[in-house]
Amino acid sequence: MQVSNSIFGIHEQALLLSGKRASLLANNIANADTPGYLAKDLDFRAMLKAQTLKGAEGFSSADAQPMDIVKYRIPNQVAADGNTVDVNIEKAEFANNTMRWLASYTFINQSVKSIRSALRGD
Amino acid sequence: MSLSSIFDIAGSGMSAQSIRLNAISSNIANAESVGRTPAETYHAKRSIFSAIQNRVQLGQANNQGQGVQVTDVVQSNAPLQLRYEPSHPLADAKGYVSYPNVNLIEEMTDMMSASRSMQTNIEVLDTAKTLMQRVLALGQ
Numbered sequence: 415m416q417v418s419n420s421i422f423g424i425h426e427q428a429l430l431l432s433g434k435r436a437s438l439l440a441n442n443i444a445n446a447d448t449p450g451y452l453a454k455d456l457d458f459r460a461m462l463k464a465q466t467l468k469g470a471e472g473f474s475s476a477d478a479q480p481m482d483i484v485k486y487r488i489p490n491q492v493a494a495d496g497n498t499v500d501v502n503i504e505k506a507e508f509a510n511n512t513m514r515w516l517a518s519y520t521f522i523n524q525s526v527k528s529i530r531s532a533l534r535g536d
Numbered sequence: 537m538s539l540s541s542i543f544d545i546a547g548s549g550m551s552a553q554s555i556r557l558n559a560i561s562s563n564i565a566n567a568e569s570v571g572r573t574p575a576e577t578y579h580a581k582r583s584i585f586s587a588i589q590n591r592v593q594l595g596q597a598n599n600q601g602q603g604v605q606v607t608d609v610v611q612s613n614a615p616l617q618l619r620y621e622p623s624h625p626l627a628d629a630k631g632y633v634s635y636p637n638v639n640l641i642e643e644m645t646d647m648m649s650a651s652r653s654m655q656t657n658i659e660v661l662d663t664a665k666t667l668m669q670r671v672l673a674l675g676q
Contacts, residue, residue: 430538436667437538437545440660441587444549444604446653447556448585501656512663519670526675 421525425518427465431458432515438484439508442499449495453487453504539671541602542664548588548603549657555606556583556650560643567638570626578636580612580643612637 489498571577588602622631
Protein backbone atom coordinates (compact mmCIF):
# COMPACT_ATOMS: atom_id res chain seq x y z
CA MET A 415 0.00 0.00 0.00
CA GLN A 416 2.69 2.45 1.06
CA VAL A 417 4.73 1.42 -1.96
CA SER A 418 1.93 1.90 -4.45
CA ASN A 419 1.13 5.27 -2.94
CA SER A 420 4.64 6.53 -3.27
CA ILE A 421 5.05 5.23 -6.80
CA PHE A 422 1.82 6.38 -8.40
CA GLY A 423 1.46 9.50 -6.30
CA ILE A 424 -1.67 11.55 -6.76
CA HIS A 425 -2.47 9.92 -10.08
CA GLU A 426 -4.00 6.80 -8.56
CA GLN A 427 -6.73 8.90 -6.93
CA ALA A 428 -6.96 11.27 -9.88
CA LEU A 429 -7.60 8.34 -12.23
CA LEU A 430 -10.39 6.95 -10.03
CA LEU A 431 -11.94 10.37 -9.63
CA SER A 432 -11.90 11.22 -13.30
CA GLY A 433 -13.52 7.84 -13.97
CA LYS A 434 -16.27 8.83 -11.55
CA ARG A 435 -16.60 12.24 -13.14
CA ALA A 436 -16.83 10.62 -16.58
CA SER A 437 -19.81 8.55 -15.49
CA LEU A 438 -21.46 11.62 -13.95
CA LEU A 439 -21.02 13.58 -17.19
CA ALA A 440 -22.25 10.59 -19.21
CA ASN A 441 -25.35 10.60 -17.03
CA ASN A 442 -25.91 14.29 -17.75
CA ILE A 443 -25.61 13.61 -21.47
CA ALA A 444 -27.98 10.64 -21.29
CA ASN A 445 -30.52 12.84 -19.52
CA ALA A 446 -30.19 15.75 -21.95
CA ASP A 447 -33.85 15.35 -22.91
CA THR A 448 -35.33 14.44 -19.51
CA PRO A 449 -37.79 17.08 -18.30
CA GLY A 450 -36.76 18.66 -15.01
CA TYR A 451 -33.36 16.97 -14.87
CA LEU A 452 -30.67 19.10 -13.21
CA ALA A 453 -27.11 18.71 -14.52
CA LYS A 454 -24.64 17.57 -11.89
CA ASP A 455 -20.90 17.73 -11.58
CA LEU A 456 -18.41 17.01 -8.86
CA ASP A 457 -15.97 19.32 -7.18
CA PHE A 458 -12.84 17.65 -8.50
CA ARG A 459 -10.33 19.71 -6.53
CA ALA A 460 -12.12 19.25 -3.20
CA MET A 461 -12.64 15.54 -3.76
CA LEU A 462 -9.06 14.90 -4.82
CA LYS A 463 -7.87 16.77 -1.76
CA ALA A 464 -10.15 14.72 0.50
CA GLN A 465 -9.00 11.49 -1.16
CA THR A 466 -5.29 12.21 -0.91
CA LEU A 467 -5.66 13.27 2.74
CA LYS A 468 -7.47 10.01 3.44
CA GLY A 469 -4.72 8.11 1.69
CA ALA A 470 -2.09 9.87 3.76
CA GLU A 471 -3.84 8.84 6.97
CA GLY A 472 -3.20 5.23 6.08
CA PHE A 473 -6.43 3.98 4.57
CA SER A 474 -6.10 1.90 1.48
CA SER A 475 -7.75 3.26 -1.61
CA ALA A 476 -10.02 0.21 -1.74
CA ASP A 477 -11.78 0.76 1.57
CA ALA A 478 -11.74 4.53 1.53
CA GLN A 479 -15.25 5.11 0.21
CA PRO A 480 -15.09 8.49 -1.46
CA MET A 481 -17.12 11.27 0.07
CA ASP A 482 -18.82 12.41 -3.08
CA ILE A 483 -19.04 16.15 -3.35
CA VAL A 484 -21.61 16.33 -6.11
CA LYS A 485 -23.14 19.68 -6.91
CA TYR A 486 -25.67 21.01 -9.36
CA ARG A 487 -24.32 22.89 -12.30
CA ILE A 488 -25.33 26.55 -12.55
CA PRO A 489 -27.10 26.73 -15.91
CA ASN A 490 -26.63 29.48 -18.47
CA GLN A 491 -30.13 28.93 -19.68
CA VAL A 492 -32.87 26.65 -18.39
CA ALA A 493 -34.94 24.79 -20.96
CA ALA A 494 -38.72 25.26 -21.00
CA ASP A 495 -39.15 21.82 -19.39
CA GLY A 496 -36.79 22.66 -16.51
CA ASN A 497 -33.83 20.71 -17.86
CA THR A 498 -30.46 22.36 -17.15
CA VAL A 499 -28.22 20.15 -19.31
CA ASP A 500 -26.28 22.00 -22.00
CA VAL A 501 -25.02 19.17 -24.19
CA ASN A 502 -22.21 21.29 -25.64
CA ILE A 503 -20.83 22.12 -22.22
CA GLU A 504 -21.18 18.52 -21.08
CA LYS A 505 -19.40 17.25 -24.19
CA ALA A 506 -16.57 19.74 -23.74
CA GLU A 507 -16.21 18.78 -20.07
CA PHE A 508 -16.32 15.11 -21.00
CA ALA A 509 -13.51 15.57 -23.54
CA ASN A 510 -11.51 17.59 -21.00
CA ASN A 511 -12.06 14.92 -18.36
CA THR A 512 -11.01 12.20 -20.81
CA MET A 513 -7.71 14.00 -21.44
CA ARG A 514 -7.11 14.31 -17.69
CA TRP A 515 -7.87 10.64 -17.30
CA LEU A 516 -5.39 9.79 -20.07
CA ALA A 517 -2.77 12.04 -18.48
CA SER A 518 -3.07 10.24 -15.13
CA TYR A 519 -3.12 6.93 -16.94
CA THR A 520 0.08 7.79 -18.79
CA PHE A 521 1.85 8.68 -15.55
CA ILE A 522 0.76 5.39 -13.95
CA ASN A 523 1.68 3.44 -17.05
CA GLN A 524 5.14 4.97 -17.11
CA SER A 525 5.64 4.05 -13.44
CA VAL A 526 4.64 0.46 -14.15
CA LYS A 527 7.01 0.36 -17.08
CA SER A 528 9.87 1.76 -15.02
CA ILE A 529 9.31 -0.85 -12.31
CA ARG A 530 9.19 -3.59 -14.90
CA SER A 531 12.42 -2.50 -16.52
CA ALA A 532 14.05 -2.19 -13.09
CA LEU A 533 12.96 -5.73 -12.23
CA ARG A 534 14.17 -7.13 -15.53
CA GLY A 535 17.44 -5.29 -15.31
CA ASP A 536 17.73 -4.76 -19.02
CA MET B 537 -14.78 0.82 -11.52
CA SER B 538 -17.06 3.65 -12.51
CA LEU B 539 -15.92 3.63 -16.13
CA SER B 540 -17.90 0.46 -16.69
CA SER B 541 -21.07 2.18 -15.43
CA ILE B 542 -20.77 4.52 -18.43
CA PHE B 543 -21.70 1.57 -20.63
CA ASP B 544 -24.96 1.19 -18.71
CA ILE B 545 -25.67 4.92 -18.66
CA ALA B 546 -24.95 5.59 -22.33
CA GLY B 547 -26.74 2.35 -23.20
CA SER B 548 -29.84 3.46 -21.31
CA GLY B 549 -29.67 6.78 -23.16
CA MET B 550 -29.46 5.03 -26.51
CA SER B 551 -32.32 2.70 -25.70
CA ALA B 552 -34.49 5.61 -24.51
CA GLN B 553 -33.74 7.58 -27.66
CA SER B 554 -34.57 4.59 -29.82
CA ILE B 555 -37.96 4.25 -28.09
CA ARG B 556 -38.50 7.95 -28.77
CA LEU B 557 -37.53 7.46 -32.43
CA ASN B 558 -39.94 4.54 -32.58
CA ALA B 559 -42.81 6.69 -31.36
CA ILE B 560 -41.86 9.44 -33.82
CA SER B 561 -41.73 7.06 -36.78
CA SER B 562 -45.10 5.62 -35.75
CA ASN B 563 -46.53 9.15 -35.63
CA ILE B 564 -45.16 10.04 -39.06
CA ALA B 565 -46.32 6.77 -40.60
CA ASN B 566 -49.81 7.25 -39.18
CA ALA B 567 -50.09 10.95 -39.96
CA GLU B 568 -53.08 10.25 -42.22
CA SER B 569 -54.66 7.26 -40.44
CA VAL B 570 -58.29 8.15 -39.92
CA GLY B 571 -60.72 6.12 -37.88
CA ARG B 572 -64.49 5.68 -37.93
CA THR B 573 -64.88 7.82 -34.81
CA PRO B 574 -62.57 10.48 -33.35
CA ALA B 575 -61.63 7.97 -30.63
CA GLU B 576 -60.55 5.43 -33.23
CA THR B 577 -58.40 7.97 -35.08
CA TYR B 578 -54.68 7.66 -34.46
CA HIS B 579 -53.36 9.95 -31.72
CA ALA B 580 -49.76 11.13 -31.68
CA LYS B 581 -47.61 9.23 -29.18
CA ARG B 582 -45.11 10.87 -26.85
CA SER B 583 -42.47 9.09 -24.81
CA ILE B 584 -41.91 10.33 -21.26
CA PHE B 585 -38.29 10.35 -20.06
CA SER B 586 -37.17 10.30 -16.48
CA ALA B 587 -33.78 10.01 -14.83
CA ILE B 588 -32.93 6.76 -13.04
CA GLN B 589 -31.87 7.79 -9.56
CA ASN B 590 -29.97 5.93 -6.93
CA ARG B 591 -31.44 5.44 -3.51
CA VAL B 592 -29.39 8.23 -1.88
CA GLN B 593 -29.76 11.98 -1.68
CA LEU B 594 -27.54 14.63 -3.15
CA GLY B 595 -24.41 15.32 -1.13
CA GLN B 596 -24.14 11.77 0.15
CA ALA B 597 -21.92 8.94 -0.92
CA ASN B 598 -22.44 7.14 -4.22
CA ASN B 599 -24.72 9.81 -5.52
CA GLN B 600 -24.46 8.92 -9.15
CA GLY B 601 -27.29 8.66 -11.57
CA GLN B 602 -27.86 5.47 -13.46
CA GLY B 603 -29.00 6.84 -16.78
CA VAL B 604 -32.37 7.51 -18.24
CA GLN B 605 -35.53 5.49 -18.70
CA VAL B 606 -38.77 5.80 -20.61
CA THR B 607 -41.45 5.61 -17.94
CA ASP B 608 -44.42 5.82 -20.25
CA VAL B 609 -45.57 6.36 -23.81
CA VAL B 610 -48.67 8.53 -23.70
CA GLN B 611 -51.10 9.74 -26.32
CA SER B 612 -51.12 13.40 -27.14
CA ASN B 613 -54.36 15.13 -26.09
CA ALA B 614 -54.05 17.89 -28.67
CA PRO B 615 -57.26 18.35 -30.65
CA LEU B 616 -57.67 16.24 -33.80
CA GLN B 617 -57.66 17.97 -37.16
CA LEU B 618 -61.16 18.16 -38.58
CA ARG B 619 -61.27 18.34 -42.36
CA TYR B 620 -64.42 18.92 -44.39
CA GLU B 621 -64.50 15.99 -46.81
CA PRO B 622 -68.15 15.02 -47.33
CA SER B 623 -67.28 12.45 -49.99
CA HIS B 624 -64.94 10.58 -47.61
CA PRO B 625 -66.36 7.17 -46.61
CA LEU B 626 -65.52 7.86 -42.95
CA ALA B 627 -67.01 11.36 -42.82
CA ASP B 628 -69.46 12.07 -39.99
CA ALA B 629 -73.02 13.38 -40.40
CA LYS B 630 -71.78 16.95 -40.96
CA GLY B 631 -69.21 15.85 -43.53
CA TYR B 632 -66.12 16.17 -41.31
CA VAL B 633 -63.33 13.60 -41.10
CA SER B 634 -61.08 13.65 -38.03
CA TYR B 635 -57.44 13.31 -38.97
CA PRO B 636 -54.69 12.52 -36.42
CA ASN B 637 -53.24 15.31 -34.28
CA VAL B 638 -49.78 14.65 -35.73
CA ASN B 639 -47.80 17.77 -36.61
CA LEU B 640 -45.20 16.66 -39.15
CA ILE B 641 -42.88 19.64 -38.54
CA GLU B 642 -42.91 18.92 -34.82
CA GLU B 643 -42.19 15.25 -35.45
CA MET B 644 -39.30 16.00 -37.80
CA THR B 645 -37.61 18.39 -35.35
CA ASP B 646 -38.18 15.88 -32.56
CA MET B 647 -36.57 13.22 -34.75
CA MET B 648 -33.51 15.40 -35.36
CA SER B 649 -33.19 16.06 -31.63
CA ALA B 650 -33.48 12.34 -30.87
CA SER B 651 -30.89 11.37 -33.47
CA ARG B 652 -28.43 14.01 -32.20
CA SER B 653 -28.87 12.72 -28.65
CA MET B 654 -28.33 9.18 -29.88
CA GLN B 655 -25.09 10.22 -31.61
CA THR B 656 -23.83 11.96 -28.49
CA ASN B 657 -24.51 8.88 -26.39
CA ILE B 658 -22.68 6.71 -28.92
CA GLU B 659 -19.66 9.06 -28.78
CA VAL B 660 -19.62 8.81 -24.98
CA LEU B 661 -19.80 5.03 -25.21
CA ASP B 662 -16.97 4.98 -27.73
CA THR B 663 -14.76 7.12 -25.49
CA ALA B 664 -15.48 4.87 -22.51
CA LYS B 665 -14.59 1.84 -24.62
CA THR B 666 -11.26 3.39 -25.64
CA LEU B 667 -10.43 4.18 -22.01
CA MET B 668 -11.31 0.64 -20.92
CA GLN B 669 -9.05 -0.77 -23.63
CA ARG B 670 -6.23 1.41 -22.32
CA VAL B 671 -6.79 0.03 -18.84
CA LEU B 672 -6.55 -3.51 -20.18
CA ALA B 673 -3.23 -2.64 -21.82
CA LEU B 674 -1.78 -1.13 -18.62
CA GLY B 675 1.92 -1.89 -18.17
CA GLN B 676 2.49 -3.24 -21.67
